């Protein structure tokens with residue numbers, strides 16, 4: 001695996017490959033990221049892992065400071081999962097002096113995660129637009145864990161005629177249901193235990209849908225109750241349309257229950273699909 005930090009070099013390295021697969025990450029790689037790299041390996045000629053802790057998508061300086069970083073470990077894991085190139089540009093390469101452009105998706109970027117993290121999604125869509133332009137991959141791989149991010153990126157790629165397929169892979173979880181996240185290492189042992197309430201609540205709500213419940217307010221109440229038992233207050237719990245993230249009152253079509261919650265000082269997100 002090659003490690004590259006310059007745009008011209010990575011462009012030269014991908015030139016001529018018929019099917020380039022891009023896996024965008026902020027590093028601190030775990031099985032969730034590795035599932036994306038392995039999927040890229042199965043379907044692409046050349047697999048590029050993008051590693052960049054994007055400062056513009058952090059709306060909280062303390063969160064950016066605390067974000068775990070270990071490029072050597074990430075390089076070993078990415079190579080092992082089948083990556084051909086680890087592209088790890090510096091901040092000055094992604095945002096050179098004079099950088100002044102923003103790509104933002106109206107509406108979708110302002111609700112739920114967007115409402116709680118002002119500016120976050122503009123940071124995400126701008127950096128993703130940049131990476132898709134730099135590398136022009138045939139396909140880019142994202143995880144369903146960041147479901148609103150996926151909806152935004154699909155919208156952006158359609159709106160801006162970006163010629164990259166977007167592939168979405170399922171959420172990888174720990175055996176007790178906690179969704180893998182680079183932030184999980186920041187949880188204390190006690191908070192790690194409490195954090196299992198997120199998936200417990202989402203699973204209980206999904207079971208209620210299986211049993212015939214259709215009222216979104218009842219479903220979010222089920223999730224909130226599971227969180228309350230662990231002394232966790234959510235930033236939001238919402239039943240939404242998976243494509244638009246518009247809130248749904250009655251579940252008549254496949255929907256997503258999405259949540260964000262602070263467990264100790266760490267903010268976690270999760271979601272589950274429900275089908276009536």
Ligand code: AMP
Nearest residue numbers: 025026027032142143145146171172180
């Ligand atoms: P991040 O490094 O957190 O920005 O995530 C990079 C990519 O990995 C995003 O597309 C995430 O949705 C995806 N990802 C993160 N955690 C998981 C997980 N537990 N399961 C599947 N994909 C994940």
